[in-house]
Amino acid sequence: MIEYILCLLLFCIGLYCVLRRRNIIKIIVGLGIIEYAVNLFFVLLGYRHYGRAPILAKDQTITNMVDPIPQALVLTSIVIGLAVTALIVAIAIRIYEKYGTFDITKIRRLKG
Amino acid sequence: MKNREPGMTLIVKTITRLTVGLILLYGIYIVLHGHLSPGGGFAGGVIIALSFIHLMLAFGRDAALKKFSQAQASILESLGALMFLSIALLGFLGGYFFFNFFLHKGKPFELFSAGIIPLCNIAISLKVGAGLFAIFAVLVLFKKLGEKEQ
Numbered sequence: 001m002i003e004y005i006l007c008l009l010l011f012c013i014g015l016y017c018v019l020r021r022r023n024i025i026k027i028i029v030g031l032g033i034i035e036y037a038v039n040l041f042f043v044l045l046g047y048r049h050y051g052r053a054p055i056l057a058k059d060q061t062i063t064n065m066v067d068p069i070p071q072a073l074v075l076t077s078i079v080i081g082l083a084v085t086a087l088i089v090a091i092a093i094r095i096y097e098k099y100g101t102f103d104i105t106k107i108r109r110l111k112g
Numbered sequence: 113m114k115n116r117e118p119g120m121t122l123i124v125k126t127i128t129r130l131t132v133g134l135i136l137l138y139g140i141y142i143v144l145h146g147h148l149s150p151g152g153g154f155a156g157g158v159i160i161a162l163s164f165i166h167l168m169l170a171f172g173r174d175a176a177l178k179k180f181s182q183a184q185a186s187i188l189e190s191l192g193a194l195m196f197l198s199i200a201l202l203g204f205l206g207g208y209f210f211f212n213f214f215l216h217k218g219k220p221f222e223l224f225s226a227g228i229i230p231l232c233n234i235a236i237s238l239k240v241g242a243g244l245f246a247i248f249a250v251l252v253l254f255k256k257l258g259e260k261e262q
Binding site for chain 2: 053055058075079082086089090093094
């Protein structure tokens with residue numbers, strides 16, 4: 001149970017970072033933390049006690065293995081997260097070019 | 113700082129020259145053993161892209177783009193996607209999509225086994241490696257373009 005609570009705590013740290021910080025770069029870091037908290041939650045859901053990685057190896061029979069479906073899902077989620085992060089960073093660079101600042105409270109005017 | 117060269121200091125450049133080939137080789141190993149051990153097309157492709165990104169961080173933008181230009185990256189990326197699609201479509205020879213059309217599939221746990229899966233891994237690694245390097249290169253080139261506009 002404690003793992004899930006720590007996972008929620010990590011999510012809350014990311015949420016605080018997104019809502020409370022003013023720098024765009026720190027908001028992006030917060031989004032990354034949220035994403036990894038959710039990924040960790042999925043992997044934890046598939047964990048079984050004393051389970052091994054679901055990989056077939058030579059001359060071995062694995063009787064007790066963890067659930068591979070959440071792991072495959074998380075792999076896809078990591079790829080999508082990479083693409084989203086690249087997009088957000090590109091947008092942040094454009095904002096910096098337009099306004100000359102990363103502070104979201106100073107980005108008010110419609111410009112250009 | 114008399115004549116400012118692009119890139120980082122001499123220490124970083126020397127270590128990069130030593131390690132970058134090993135990183136590339138490790139990525140190729142991960143790709144080719146993707147059907148036997150953990151790893152595969154995506155992980156190996158990321159490692160291959162990271163070796164070129166390492167080069168770009170240490171030696172500056174132009175040195176890395178001379179080795180692996182953006183046009184080459186986009187060609188390789190398209191080639192990876194087309195290769196994956198053509199492997200999938202060749203499955204119609206046996207009756208359905210993604211059919212493993214090799215008749216002799218080899219023994220399990222050997223390097224040349226599993227039919228089309230290593231070929232799919234190579235296609236994915238081309239796509240991911242070139243795509244990730246292209247993303248990084250575009251983010252680096254972004255600033256230059258912005259300065260040109262003004």
